[in-house]
Amino acid sequence: DMKVTQMPRYLIKRMGENVLLECGQDMSHETMYWYRQDPGLGLQLIYISYDVDSNSEGDIPKGYRVSRKKREHFSLILDSAKTNQTSVYFCASSLTGVDTQYFGPGTRLLVL
Amino acid sequence: GQQVQQSPASLVLQEGENAELQCNFSTSLNSMQWFYQRPGGSLVSLFYNPSGTKHSGRLTSTTVIKERRSSLHISSSQTTDSGTYLCAFLTGNTGKLIFGLGTTLQVQP
Numbered sequence: 001d002m003k004v005t006q007m008p009r010y011l012i013k014r015m016g017e018n019v020l021l022e023c024g025q026d027m028s029h030e031t032m033y034w035y036r037q038d039p040g041l042g043l044q045l046i047y048i049s050y051d052v053d054s055n056s057e058g059d060i061p062k063g064y065r066v067s068r069k070k071r072e073h074f075s076l077i078l079d080s081a082k083t084n085q086t087s088v089y090f091c092a093s094s095l096t097g098v099d100t101q102y103f104g105p106g107t108r109l110l111v112l
Numbered sequence: 113g114q115q116v117q118q119s120p121a122s123l124v125l126q127e128g129e130n131a132e133l134q135c136n137f138s139t140s141l142n143s144m145q146w147f148y149q150r151p152g153g154s155l156v157s158l159f160y161n162p163s164g165t166k167h168s169g170r171l172t173s174t175t176v177i178k179e180r181r182s183s184l185h186i187s188s189s190q191t192t193d194s195g196t197y198l199c200a201f202l203t204g205n206t207g208k209l210i211f212g213l214g215t216t217l218q219v220q221p
Contacts, residue, residue, distance in 0.1 A: 031207050033207075033209075040213070042198075042211045042212065042213045042214065043155075043198070043200075043209075043211040044211075045208055045209070048206070048207060048208060050207070056206075058208065059208075090154065090155065092155075094207065096207075097205075097206070097207030098142065098143070098202060098205060098207055099160060100145065100157050100160040101145065101157065101209060102157060103147075103154050103155040103156075103157075104154060105153075105154045106153075106154050
């Protein structure tokens with residue numbers, strides 16, 4: 001059963017704190033993604049990773065960084081979180097990057 | 113401007129009615145994907161459809177690449193079909209999906 005997991009599912013942080021969002025997939029997919037979803041703006045791509053240590057900026061990378069040291073794990077890091085980073089964050093993966101994307105359950109992040 | 117236009121923005125149906133959702137793209141695309149999302153939920157892939165027509169149960173997706181459009185047909189709607197339907201297109205070989213804002217469907221009993 002193909003699965004993308006995300007941890008934590010819910011997170012509350014204070015402005016200036018560091019945030020680590022984790023994503024895993026058990027499908028040996030090459031490509032992984034981080035998106036955020038906001039009302040009225042839809043889903044926006046933050047970063048894309050084509051394989052281990054092969055990461056590329058998406059459309060809104062400012063304020064974020066990523067790490068992929070194993071093919072099955074992709075982390076999103078917010079150094080010194082800001083209130084405008086309050087959002088729902090989705091991780092996704094696809095086998096080659098030009099086929100079906102599978103999404104995780106999302107992480108709801110509130111930055112106070 | 114928005115590269116992906118979805119219409120209608122919202123739709124209310126009575127159970128048993130059919131629905132036709134449209135997605136139009138402003139640039140050339142390699143492929144597109146339809147997703148379903150429940151309020152507060154994740155995205156579930158319905159179709160990955162580079163071109164032509166695909167069927168899955170009561171759902172039919174038709175993509176015409178040359179005309180930069182795709183449609184999602186839902187037949188005999190059920191209350192459990194309520195939610196948001198998102199389309200997204202894949203451009204180039206970067207693997208980046210560009211999303212529309214979605215069509216919110218409410219099916220009443």
